[in-house]
Amino acid sequence: MIRLVTDDLRPPGDPPRRHLLSVADLTRDDVERLLGTARTFEASLERHVKKLPTLKGHLVVNLFYESSTRTSSSFELAAKRLSADTLNVKSTGSSVDKGESLKDTALTLGAYGPDVIVIRHPQIGAPQLVAQVTDAHVVNAGDGKHQHPTQALLDLYTIREEVGPLDGLHVAIVGDVLHSRVARSLLQAFALVGIRATLVGPPALLPRELPAETSTDIDVIRDADVVYVLRMQNERMEPGANFVPSLREYAARWGITPERLRPGQKVMHPGPINRGVEIDPLVADSPDSLVLRQVRSGLVVRMAVLYDVLTGGPVGVQALAAAEVA
Amino acid sequence: MLWQRELPGASLVIRGARVLDPAERLDARLEVRIDDGTIAEVAEKVDANGHRVIEAEGLVLAPAFVDSHVHLRTPGREDEETVASGTAAAAAGGYCAILAMPNTEPIVDSAATLGALVETACHEAEIPVGFLAAITRGQRGEELTEMGELADTGAVAFSDDGVPVASAGLMRRALQYASITDRPLALHCEEPTLSRGGHVHEGRVAAELGFAGYPSVAESVAVERDLALAGYESGRIHVLHLSAVESVDALRRAREAGVAASGEATPHHLVLTDDAVRSLDPNVKMNPPLRAEEDRQALLDAVRDGTIEAIATDHAPHAAHEKEVPFEAAPFGVTGLETAFASLYTHLVEPGLLPLETLLERMSAGPARIFGLDRPRVAAGARANLVLLDLDRKWTVGEQPFRSRSANSWLLGSKLSGAVRMTLAGGGLVLDSKELA
Numbered sequence: 001m002i003r004l005v006t007d008d009l010r011p012p013g014d015p016p017r018r019h020l021l022s023v024a025d026l027t028r029d030d031v032e033r034l035l036g037t038a039r040t041f042e043a044s045l046e047r048h049v050k051k052l053p054t055l056k057g058h059l060v061v062n063l064f065y066e067s068s069t070r071t072s073s074s075f076e077l078a079a080k081r082l083s084a085d086t087l088n089v090k091s092t093g094s095s096v097d098k099g100e101s102l103k104d105t106a107l108t109l110g111a112y113g114p115d116v117i118v119i120r121h122p123q124i125g126a127p128q129l130v131a132q133v134t135d136a137h138v139v140n141a142g143d144g145k146h147q148h149p150t151q152a153l154l155d156l157y158t159i160r161e162e163v164g165p166l167d168g169l170h171v172a173i174v175g176d177v178l179h180s181r182v183a184r185s186l187l188q189a190f191a192l193v194g195i196r197a198t199l200v201g202p203p204a205l206l207p208r209e210l211p212a213e214t215s216t217d218i219d220v221i222r223d224a225d226v227v228y229v230l231r232m233q234n235e236r237m238e239p240g241a242n243f244v245p246s247l248r249e250y251a252a253r254w255g256i257t258p259e260r261l262r263p264g265q266k267v268m269h270p271g272p273i274n275r276g277v278e279i280d281p282l283v284a285d286s287p288d289s290l291v292l293r294q295v296r297s298g299l300v301v302r303m304a305v306l307y308d309v310l311t312g313g314p315v316g317v318q319a320l321a322a323a324e325v326a
Numbered sequence: 327m328l329w330q331r332e333l334p335g336a337s338l339v340i341r342g343a344r345v346l347d348p349a350e351r352l353d354a355r356l357e358v359r360i361d362d363g364t365i366a367e368v369a370e371k372v373d374a375n376g377h378r379v380i381e382a383e384g385l386v387l388a389p390a391f392v393d394s395h396v397h398l399r400t401p402g403r404e405d406e407e408t409v410a411s412g413t414a415a416a417a418a419g420g421y422c423a424i425l426a427m428p429n430t431e432p433i434v435d436s437a438a439t440l441g442a443l444v445e446t447a448c449h450e451a452e453i454p455v456g457f458l459a460a461i462t463r464g465q466r467g468e469e470l471t472e473m474g475e476l477a478d479t480g481a482v483a484f485s486d487d488g489v490p491v492a493s494a495g496l497m498r499r500a501l502q503y504a505s506i507t508d509r510p511l512a513l514h515c516e517e518p519t520l521s522r523g524g525h526v527h528e529g530r531v532a533a534e535l536g537f538a539g540y541p542s543v544a545e546s547v548a549v550e551r552d553l554a555l556a557g558y559e560s561g562r563i564h565v566l567h568l569s570a571v572e573s574v575d576a577l578r579r580a581r582e583a584g585v586a587a588s589g590e591a592t593p594h595h596l597v598l599t600d601d602a603v604r605s606l607d608p609n610v611k612m613n614p615p616l617r618a619e620e621d622r623q624a625l626l627d628a629v630r631d632g633t634i635e636a637i638a639t640d641h642a643p644h645a646a647h648e649k650e651v652p653f654e655a656a657p658f659g660v661t662g663l664e665t666a667f668a669s670l671y672t673h674l675v676e677p678g679l680l681p682l683e684t685l686l687e688r689m690s691a692g693p694a695r696i697f698g699l700d701r702p703r704v705a706a707g708a709r710a711n712l713v714l715l716d717l718d719r720k721w722t723v724g725e726q727p728f729r730s731r732s733a734n735s736w737l738l739g740s741k742l743s744g745a746v747r748m749t750l751a752g753g754g755l756v757l758d759s760k761e762l763a
Binding site: 101102103121123124125126128129143144145146147181184207208209210 | 528529530532533534535536537538539606647650651652653654655
């Protein structure tokens, strides 16, 4: 079930708003429904006229406090393909530069009556705060190191389309797990659909307490059906933190090279990639790389998410939601 | 040394209450007469002498509470708390004495700043308040404050609370010098190179949510260091806001070895674990962070066996707008003065985890003993420092406005049992209840 936030300020009897804040709030049924909707949208994109009238008259605000290419462009395009109006606000060049708080920015944008606010923010819990102070449906497009639920959904979609049924697959997630919201969302999503995960990387970048097998030995990736490579997040590495001695040493020990892969082994990466650090250019550009397939999946999965939070999904789910609140 | 504004001494008779003073080994239905702020008689039957008579059938009369760890935010952040509002909040929570931490703006590191605070307290404080002064100038951890003069001006103890004294060498010098003042050092134990950037206990919850971890070992290595130094220098230390099982074990061992060390725990560390952080509510963000269930159990054991002698709130008011931000952007700290007793009664005493007598002792006689304050007691001749408690009364936190200027309570919306009905502090009636005649 997509998380239902009810707050006391809303008149009693108002239907609960649907948000997508964390994979932790989803059930397997939610995932199946979303991936199924995405499939339908993908088929529609093959038509001559790619625009659907589904969300005509709705307003989707994209509020981005961090730089983004894939996520922001795909949310914008997803809204446009569904005929919604879009408003893109970036922290740089907005009143955020003048010190406006997230609450005040959210209240301000909320005054336009948006149906959906898509938010990316460097701090954990920012989407929850926006959900508390506005009447919009909120979609988390990445909050700090916490969650990136649409990334996890588009990755499930990609794996199902390109590798096969999800249940029983084995995915190795390689690299900077500690600082990765993608890894956190993926682990929860994998648990929902029955994918086994192994975390591989330098010791200080593998949190001990996550519910997954871990290994510092890169050679274990050969056992996996899919190798999911994380970006070495330089901007999250404080100077002197010494998570790894150098990027050079990281690349030598944990970089994904053709030699470390089985022939035909699929490789994924959420982007942006650092060629020559966590992924060898030969791997990035090989036919077994699903990186651009992930980008295409991102569009249709985000269309599905916008559609789902706004329409309430199938009737059964809505009834269930109402029952839960009552 | 405690300061309070001038209040008329109360003259009252309290009848029908269960009088419970663990330190006096007193638990009986007795009547108490207070003449002009001093307890005149505690007996099965006392004369009213024309005093107002409080019919306290079904209530508990106990020594009022002492909080050794409060942030009054004055000077500097009077929008968050003042001496007047903080002591009014304390009166509402059943306290007869509180000690304020020196991490204000400016830091209380000079006799001039301390003297001004004392002056303010003499005009504004609803209940007796004492002040700690900083260990190091500006709490920068570089040079000692003039502890001699600060003690003469009234500093109850010394603390750099809010930040640790990072240098072991400087801590040693502080222990040596503080000995001339006969006052303890109250220590915020944190190894900053281990806690750096951490917002949440390093454990499963932090790993799953993506928070930078603040591991238990960041506290316990600092506790171990300071206990070793205190033992070596025969100094007296009080470990503030203990949170980790390793720290508690270290304190217990050091006390057994004869080190003059005491410790305190906060209500939130005794009731909550890091699981509460899953709400992402900035009102469960504090330093040290909420830890695991085994840590909470260790704190509870230590409160029971007396290793932890004091329960202190670490009442840390913050402006609403500073907490209405994502968790990581929020400042550390929660309020506690107005909810401490009820939260602990509800979550520890009612479920049978802690005897009421022990709770009352750790909230009153324990902290008084550590800081050399007169122990509040129910005995003839003592100043009236008393609290009247209704254990059965249920209330919802936040329904009535707080007396504190800040509302960053970890209990907002919680239903609690146990209400403070009346407080006498320094002989004055500082919390009254009109319903009680």
